[in-house]
Amino acid sequence: MKIDTTLPARKYKLYATWKRDMETMNLPFPRDWSHTDFKLPQNWREIALKKMDEVVNKFRSVKLFLDICVKCGACTDKCPFFLGTLDPNNMPVARQDLFRSVYKRYFTLTGKIFRGLVGAEELTEETVELWYTYFYQCSQCRRCSVFCPYGIDTAEIMIAAREVLTAIGLSPRSLTEAIAKCETIGNHMGIPPAALLSAVEFAEEEIKEETGISIKVPINKKGAEVLYIPPSADFFGGPHWGTLKGVIKMFHQIGLDYTISTYASEGGNFGTWLGYEHMKKINRKIVEEARRLGVKWILGGECGHMWRVIHAFMDTMNGPLDFLEEPVSPITGTKFKHAASTKTVHICEFTADLIKNGKLKLNPDANNQYIVTYHDSCNPARVLGLIEEPRYILKNVCRNYVELDPNVNREKTICCCAGGGLLADETIELRLKAIRPKIEAIKRTGANFLACICAVDKAAFTEYAEHYKLPITVGGVHELVGNAIVLD
């Protein structure tokens, strides 16, 4: 595999967090700084090493992964950011090595004795610059882990490594701006309650125009059976809009007793990509809101990293959720046993069950103008293993469904390259390079509708399609469900 040792990706750096957001979020060392001038605190090295020691001893996986990588190279050509840039530091193992070499130097016997011989390196300001650059060129998609003989997961090392960066005052605006809004207003988009109401009313009007049916979406309704949590992008329009409408129509058809919330109007969780504390904080509101409203269980919408958190972290961080009930579909009676503890069901699991039991009145011809293909986003595929349900739904709501190339599909999917905090204007050039193999694969299918179940996917692919002049509509699986729903 060719590499480009001039490090062509080194120039792509996320912009610095605003001082005011650092203050709002209580981040260390609030100050005016930029991606080219870090203005590190005086004792940054000490702080960084202390934090490194801490994270390595907090996550078994991280220490293990740092210790056992055999440098076999199997992961090197699996990262889209490497394939797109040929920058060797974007090879997953090299990305880890930026962290590992410092770990070796200060925390292992061989590193302390043999130094460079075993790849141990001093922690310098240049290291920090490389860290900030390349640790934020990882979307934490876990593709590399699939192919590693030991399952070494760069994403987990990055979670730890970013905690170290945050400790010395370095975190990108692309994350913190949204997190600060979420923690003070209720969602990443900064949509206040009245605006959220208008969005919902607008969707209701559109549905009325299209179908003649008037629907009233319950908001903050106490005692509803189900709390529905979408990513806030769904209220915002664009490629997300169809999903919101689709879900509203579907809930209406089956007569679900549900509510959405303005307080917990964000399913997404940008905290995931910054560190444990803010991930927990953002997720906490969902749990508190479910408690306050007295719902029985939670239904989660189309969002990738939201589901990383709900599936893998929510119960651990903010549970036990024993004030809720084990989820049972009120329409089909199906018990969602796999969600017995977290009490949260994925909308695709819910819908697939409805279809399987013949409870949805659908007209797949409504989607006949589309040749649909499905993009596995990294979290549903590699964190949940939610691979069949969306496909099952799609095959039932449209007549022309095609699969992508198996090399970039299912658990081997190439992600949208915009997760992990990379959804920012300043990285667009990088992302366009990284997404290329996926775009080529989409082109080869001849599809004109790309169905996704993640808000970041929808935003990113809309951008990519425009740039690559790909004649394709990007939307949610539930947008197509919505089209096929027959309301009378």
Added chain:
Amino acid sequence: MDVLLFIIGSITPYIAFFVLILGLIYRVARWLSIPVPIRFPVAPAPITYTGVLKRMSIDLFAFGSLIKGNKKLWLGGYAFHIALAVTLISHIINVYFHNLWEVIGYGWYEAVLYSGFFFLAALSFLLVRRIVLPNVRYISKISDYLILILLFAIVFLGVYMRSFGLVDVSSVSNYMYSLLTFNPIPPPSNIWFLTHYVLAQILFIYVPFSKVSHLIGWMLSTTRNMRNITRWRRHVNPWDYPVEVLTWEEYYEKFKDELESIGPGGERR
């Protein structure tokens, strides 16, 4: 010379052996002492223990993950590990259970020699690939080459000795038995054997401190050894800590007018 023979024949073998065993035990204990705060297997992951056992067996016996991503490396790596396993097993038989060959058949004893050539070929492949492929060269540290060279030297000397009958296996066997009873006799003072032997001791000592500890470490890999039951059974994080959030009450105060415009108490039914 006698002193040197005494040291490498009667002292360092014990050191090497105990460093290997205790070192690996320490290594594993150290990993185990660190909590697993989250359940985060890489999906699609099994939900039963049998499923996990199957997944990990495929990784162990077939290098299942590796074959998905790199067929050439899989072939070379697999050949290398098979040769390694054959060599380890046949060494144990050779030195401690020599009579077993009669049961197994001397044909197999001959075959082991050829597995040595096979071993050298596999090692050469790994080494050449590490030097030639730009991406693998970029991630290789000096120690990554040294371990392969060390293994190559050990295996080469072994094959060389055997091919030309340079060492008497029964005298080695006697010596190895004497080590077991903590009453060591001097090892055969054959330069080929002694070099082979010392290098092997160095390898033993190196294993627990290096990446070769993957031979046990892979078992603890949390992306592979956990069941995907995260929403079904709660996983507890021992170092979890509380966080402060904007409460509903604070939120309500902040957006009172807007919320009331939605409905009384912010409710819309």
